[in-house]
Amino acid sequence: MLFPRAILKPRLKRRVFNGHPWVYDNEIDTFPECEDGSLVDLFTSSGQFVGRGYYNSRSTISIRLLTRKYENIDEDFFVRKIQKAFALRSKYSETSAYRLIFGESDGLPGLVVDRYSNYFVMQISTLGMSLFRESILSALIKLFNPKGIYEKSEGAFLKLEGIPQVSEWLYGSGPTLIPFKMNDIQFLADLMGQKTGFFLDQRCNARFLSRFASEKRVLDVFSYTGNFALHLLKGGAHHATLLDQSERALEVAKEVSRLNGLPDKISVIKGNAFDFLRNLNPGDYDLIIIDPPALVKNAKYTEKAIAAYKELNLRAIRALKEGLLATSSCTQAIREDAWLGSIHRAFNDSKKIGLQLFSGSQPFDHPVSSAVFETNYLKFRAFYIRKISDI
Ligand SMILES: C[S@@+](CC[C@H](N)C(=O)[O-])C[C@H]1O[C@@H](n2cnc3c(N)ncnc32)[C@H](O)[C@@H]1O
Structure with a gap:
């Protein structure tokens, strides 16, 4: 089956040919004649087929490619894609909870699926992907025979795509707090909470940090439901305060x-992390975790966010006499070197030094694609803090 054609402008950068699935509106010479959300076939100006994807005139990303082949996009297509993604994840059996589909990295732009034991939570963020909801659902049922599949597609950006929010069980049913085990700890994914209910991306960093937990008084700032705190308590921490x-x-x-x-x-x-950190006494805690939400979306406006990272880290460093700072950024628009620069400035202002013990990022189930730099977002460091005079 053939679809409406979109034709790229001549002499384009190699991005799309190197594997990036997004085609911006200013890269297209001839737009397809079709409704938003429809499948289209993309060609170069010299008539070479590039790939097949879905179109949305409301987005600056006009086309997101789903395949580079002339193939049907149907239930079988999703079964194949999900099977491929699962094959990568199943090499590691450390947990029953993981990200099964990480959007662009798994060739499925606009789709995230997290697995919590035998429940699946999916997030659709584009109109084009939302039109395949039924095929995705059937593929997941066929492959995993789950107890329940919940859709948790929420956020203001859905309005821009022209699709409604969806927060409901699409298949089977289950509890609002889904229990699952990870690193020998019982957790709950909250369907009325944030993202898909739990931040699976920090589990390896939290596990690493737990090695340093023994007898520590822990402060988990931006704790959400206590992923870091619980890992540290299991690791032998004396007490954890969650903010x-x-x-x-x-x-x-x-x-x-x-x-x-x-x-x-x-x-x-319950409180504001910025205010709380300002009012701490040095030595109240031995180990402080800082894991704020994404502070900015657009790479053009990162200056304020970098200043905020510096301030947060400075306040935490000042509050530690000697001890551990675990600090993180999930702001995709801020590059790692810029974020690290803000932390180094915080060390300088505090007259303390940080010995970097660990550098972390995303776990294997959130793979960074070499072709799609936007898939690289999580930055994590653990520092041992000392006064300059105590080096
Ligand atoms: C990235 S999540 C933290 C994830 C958590 N560390 C984990 O591993 O599960 C960010 C959290 O910060 C909280 N938050 C956002 N702004 C805040 C603020 N100004 N003060 C305190 N908490 C805030 C949100 O409610 C959310 O739970």
Whole structure:
């Protein structure tokens, strides 16, 4: 079957040919004649077939390619793509919870699927992908026979794509707090919480950090439901204080601590991280984690966000007499060197030094694609903090 044709401008950069699935509106010479969300075939100006994808005139990313072949985009297509993605993930059996589909990295732009034990939570972020909802659903059922599949497609950006929010069980059913085990810890993915319910991307960093936990008084800033805190308590921390602005996240964290037999080991504080960090006394904690949400979306406006990273880290460094700072950034628009620069400036202003013990990023189930730099977003460092006079 053939689809409406889109033709690229001549003499384009190699990005699309090197594997990037996005085609911007200013790269297209002849636009396809079709409705938004439709499948289109993309050609070079000299008539060479580039690939097949979906079109949306409302987005600056006019086309997102799904394949470089003349193949049908149907249930079988999704079965093949999901099988490929699963084959990569199944090489590692460290957890029953992982990201099964990471959008562009798995050749499925606009789709994320996280697995929590035998429940799947999917997020669709584009009109084109939303039109394949039924095929995705059938493919997941065929491959995994799950107990339930929940769609949690939420956020203001959906309006720009022209699609409604969806927050419901599409297949089977399950609890709002989905239990799953990870690194020998019982966790809960909250379907009324953020993203797909849990931040699976930090689990390897949290696990690494737990080696340094013994007897530490921990402060988990931007804790959400306590991923870091629970890893550290399991690692032998004395106590963990969780700070987040979301009351619900903190309530779930308390439930998670009960499930793990650690209810007396945590305290929760609802508040603003920036204010809270400013008012700490040096030495109140031995280990501080800073894991803020993405601070900016657009690479043009990163200056303020870099200043905010410096301020957050400076306040945490000042609050540590000697101890550990674990700090992170999930802002895709900020490059690693710029983020690290902000931390180094914080060290200089605090008259302390940080010995870098660990450098982390995304786990294997959030693979960074060499062709799509936008898939690289998570940055993580653990520093041992000392006064310059104590080196
Ligand atoms: C990236 S998530 C943290 C994930 C968490 N560390 C984990 O591993 O599960 C960011 C968290 O920061 C919280 N948050 C956002 N702005 C905040 C602020 N100004 N003060 C305190 N918490 C904030 C959000 O509610 C969210 O739970």
